[in-house]
Amino acid sequence: MGLKLFNTLSRSIQEFAPLDSAGKKVGMYCCGPTVYDFAHIGNWRTFVFGDLVRRYLEFKGFAVTHVMNITDVEDKIIKRVRETKTSLRKFTGKYETAFFEDLKTLNCLSPHQTPRATEHIPEIISLIEKLIQRGVAYQAADGSVYFSIEKYRGCGCNYGQLLKLNFDEMRAGERVKSDEYAKESVADFALWKARAPEDGDIFWPSPFGEGRPGWHIECSAMSMNALGETFDLHLGGEDLIFPHHEDEIAQSEGATGKPFVKHWLHGAHLLVEGKKMSKSLGNFFTLRDLLAKGFTGREIRYLLLTAHYRETFNFTMDGLAGAKTALARIDECLGKLRGIAGRDALPRVQADQQVGPANLVANFTAAMDDDLNISAGWAAVFDWVREMNKRIAENLLSASEAVSALAAWGKINSVLGLSEQTNGVLMNFSMGDPASDWLGDPEVIKLVLERADAKKAKDFKRADAIRGELKAKGWLIEDTPKGAKLKKI
Ligand SMILES: [Zn+2]
Numbered sequence: 299m300g301l302k303l304f305n306t307l308s309r310s311i312q313e314f315a316p317l318d319s320a321g322k323k324v325g326m327y328c329c330g331p332t333v334y335d336f337a338h339i340g341n342w343r344t345f346v347f348g349d350l351v352r353r354y355l356e357f358k359g360f361a362v363t364h365v366m367n368i369t370d371v372e373d374k375i376i377k378r379v380r381e382t383k384t385s386l387r388k389f390t391g392k393y394e395t396a397f398f399e400d401l402k403t404l405n406c407l408s409p410h411q412t413p414r415a416t417e418h419i420p421e422i423i424s425l426i427e428k429l430i431q432r433g434v435a436y437q438a439a440d441g442s443v444y445f446s447i448e449k450y451r452g453c454g455c456n457y458g459q460l461l462k463l464n465f466d467e468m469r470a471g472e473r474v475k476s477d478e479y480a481k482e483s484v485a486d487f488a489l490w491k492a493r494a495p496e497d498g499d500i501f502w503p504s505p506f507g508e509g510r511p512g513w514h515i516e517c518s519a520m521s522m523n524a525l526g527e528t529f530d531l532h533l534g535g536e537d538l539i540f541p542h543h544e545d546e547i548a549q550s551e552g553a554t555g556k557p558f559v560k561h562w563l564h565g566a567h568l569l570v571e572g573k574k575m576s577k578s579l580g581n582f583f584t585l586r587d588l589l590a591k592g593f594t595g596r597e598i599r600y601l602l603l604t605a606h607y608r609e610t611f612n613f614t615m616d617g618l619a620g621a622k623t624a625l626a627r628i629d630e631c632l633g634k635l636r637g638i639a640g641r642d643a644l645p646r647v648q649a650d651q652q653v654g655p656a657n658l659v660a661n662f663t664a665a666m667d668d669d670l671n672i673s674a675g676w677a678a679v680f681d682w683v684r685e686m687n688k689r690i691a692e693n694l695l696s697a698s699e700a701v702s703a704l705a706a707w708g709k710i711n712s713v714l715g716l717s718e719q720t721n722g723v724l725m726n727f728s729m730g731d732p733a734s735d736w737l738g739d740p741e742v743i744k745l746v747l748e749r750a751d752a753k754k755a756k757d758f759k760r761a762d763a764i765r766g767e768l769k770a771k772g773w774l775i776e777d778t779p780k781g782a783k784l785k786k787i
Pocket residue numbers: 328329330517542
């Protein structure tokens with residue numbers, strides 16, 4: 299069965315089919331962080347959602363190119379740079395570094411490309427030049443360059459593809475210079491903002507005079523630069539639908555005359571303790587705030603992944619405590635399975651050769667193929683845990699069945715990304731990453747588990763011997779503070 303996803307463009311669930319004629323390669327762009335502060339838990343919901351989409355596409359066998367931009371120049375950043383009297387790079391560098399640390403804490407895979415806006419000024423300028431040449435952008439008396447919605451619509455182009463807009467209420471020629479504005483003020487928006495005294499030394503030369511790019515044009519330029527004029531998937535939080543994504547479509551299609559993105563995916567909002575997050579309500583949390591309360595990245599990731607991406611999610615401290623319990627149930631079951639798996643010689647098994655009625659991989663895949671129905675995916679996981687526990691308790695699980703079960707878990711965990719640390723073995727990997735192959739090889743699993751036991755028993759001679767055996771099989775085992783990791787030689 300194929301993967302079906304809700305497409306904001308058509309407002310319907312569609313079969314996902316990439317543009318690649320071989321049906322293999324997928325270009326995916328996620329709007330990245332604006333590096334002016336630490337990302338909050340609402341932002342993280344979107345980034346973890348992006349990670350889930352990428353992991354699931356890879357699980358389905360697609361070769362994903364994942365691009366996430368770094369917005370390192372826009373209105374809010376300039377304001378903060380001015381207030382803190384630092385340089386742009388120094389200011390954004392701090393939050394960019396923190397962002398990538400947090401991304402790791404949540405076990406999100408690193409995007410393949412993370413372009414910075416400030417490093418794509420020439421591409422941005424040439425895109426604006428194209429829009430002026432095509433007559434859909436103009437320089438106003440204030441020196442800034444604006445996108446003309448009227449001219450764009452006059453060419454037969456459609457502004458408002460993601461959101462129904464009421465153009466009768468719009469006043470022609472009205473302009474907005476700020477990057478953020480409401481739907482009620484659909485207006486010509488700024489592509490290039492003429493240098494203003496409050497910008498300090500943040501400006502670049504251009505054919506339209508000194509200035510800086512608007513936020514929206516940055517994403518059009520960087521996404522097309524990385525993935526081509528038309529690409530498969532564009533993701534972001536639903537708050538970006540208007541104006542950011544609507545403007546991205548207008549700028550890109552206005553310049554190329556080609557469809558910009560085939561499939562738009564938007565993640566829903568997050569509430570904290572039932573309310574919109576705000577500093578004054580005391581329910582505003584960065585990831586770091588939650589870590590300081592003693593929760594782990596793994597628990598936070600789990601909780602963010604419990605709800606369907608199109609549903610508003612209520613993030614609570616009780617929910618985090620529940621995440622701890624749920625993860626402990628999974629870990630306990632996996633620990634028992636590993637104990638049984640290590641018992642005797644193992645026949646070769648595949649991850650999808652399942653034991654018993656709880657067919658984990660098939661049930662999980664069926665759920666996720668249905669517009670990433672993660673709730674049904676978790677139900678499959680916990681049904682499986684129950685089934686495994688029952689068989690273990692009744693002594694009905696053989697070593698080979700336990701290995702098969704572990705391999706199945708490894709396969710779906712490549713999507714869930716819940717790194718575990720049990721028995722000193724770290725089973726944290728991604729499908730599509732050659733490092734995941736070892737879970738399909740029971741002999742390798744057995745050696746890894748045996749080595750962990752040997753180390754535990756301080757039998758370092760045996761542990762070293764196993765390292766040699768793994769090497770002979772083409773795997774390099776590495777000890778990390780979180781456990782052992784396998785690398786293909
Ligand atoms: Zn963007």
